[in-house]
Structure formats: C-alpha cells, structure tokens
Amino acid sequence: MELTEKTCTPCKGGTPPLTAEEAAGLAGAIPGWSIVENATRLAREFKFRNFAQALAFVNALGAIAESEGHHPDLCFGWGYARVTLYTHKIAGLHENDFIMAAKFSQAFQSMAPVQ
Numbered sequence: 001m002e003l004t005e006k007t008c009t010p011c012k013g014g015t016p017p018l019t020a021e022e023a024a025g026l027a028g029a030i031p032g033w034s035i036v037e038n039a040t041r042l043a044r045e046f047k048f049r050n051f052a053q054a055l056a057f058v059n060a061l062g063a064i065a066e067s068e069g070h071h072p073d074l075c076f077g078w079g080y081a082r083v084t085l086y087t088h089k090i091a092g093l094h095e096n097d098f099i100m101a102a103k104f105s106q107a108f109q110s111m112a113p114v115q
Contacts, residue, residue: 003102017092
C-alpha cells in the first residue's frame with residue numbers, strides 16, 4: 001500500500017523509534033526528503049514563487065496534520081517552507097512520519113509551484 005493511502009496510527013510512549021536502517025528503507029518512497037539528526041528527523045524545504053503560495057501550502061499542511069493527528073514543525077517565509085517531521089513521544093522516527101511526508105509531497109505537487 002502506498003504511504004499516501006495510509007493513515008497515521010496513535011503512537012504510544014515506549015514504542016521504539018525506527019532504526020537508521022528501517023528509516024532508510026522507507027526513504028525511497030519519499031523523494032526529496034532527507035533523514036537528518038542521527039536518523040531521528042525527516043526534513044525538506046519546498047520552494048514557492050512568493051509568500052502567498054508558501055502560506056497556502058503551510059495552511060494545507062496544517063489541515064492534513066489535523067486530520068491525521070500528527071503535527072510537523074514548520075518554518076516558512078517568502079518563497080519557502082521548511083518542514084521537519086518526527087514523533088515527539090518517541091523522540092525519533094515512526095512510520096507516521098513517512099506517511100505525513102508522502103502526503104505533504106503530494107500536496108506540494110498538486111499546487112504546481114516552482115520546483
């Protein structure tokens with residue numbers, strides 16, 4: 001099943017984060033994303049033509065995050081949005097982070113901004 005077809009599942013404390021090898025195995029499904037900070041985070045910067053597009057994208061991500069119950073760290077400004085994903089309860093990566101990355105990439109492609 002494609003990551004974009006999955007939904008996030010509640011993560012309980014005590015669940016181990018993905019290992020670097022497990023994260024690398026899932027990374028092939030989310031081109032453009034980087035595994036960073038000792039394989040505990042996913043990160044990507046998206047480019048836009050202007051501030052309004054970046055804001056619209058961030059608002060779209062907020063709606064996705066609310067519907068999935070899994071929230072990213074966002075930083076945006078004129079022409080860009082930086083997204084960092086990780087599962088706070090386990091201080092590392094979970095499959096949910098890859099699901100969100102795939103959905104965020106899909107939202108970006110549907111906006112047809114500068115790539």
